[in-house]
């Protein structure tokens with residue numbers, strides 16, 4: 444599970460040695476174990492995606508949209524009243540960041 448943030452509000456440090464580019468995506472990995480720490484995608488400008496499991500304060504975050512809801516496991520489908528997108532939510536996210 445990933446959380447998307449405005450790239451201006453979030454910086455990744457200490458992962459420079461684990462940076463890689465593929466298919467236009469910029470990915471940061473832990474230089475010691477290779478675990479994913481974040482990624483940016485050219486079709487989602489100004490946004491950065493972080494695996495929720497690496498965040499110390501993930502429980503304090505308030506999501507605004509659930510993306511890829513059509514691919515979610517039946518036991519991992521939040522019923523919190525927030526909008527769901529079956530795809531990337533690209534249009535909604537890009538509109539919100541403008």
Ligand SMILES: [Zn+2]
Nearest residue numbers: 473475476478
């Ligand atoms: Zn690591």
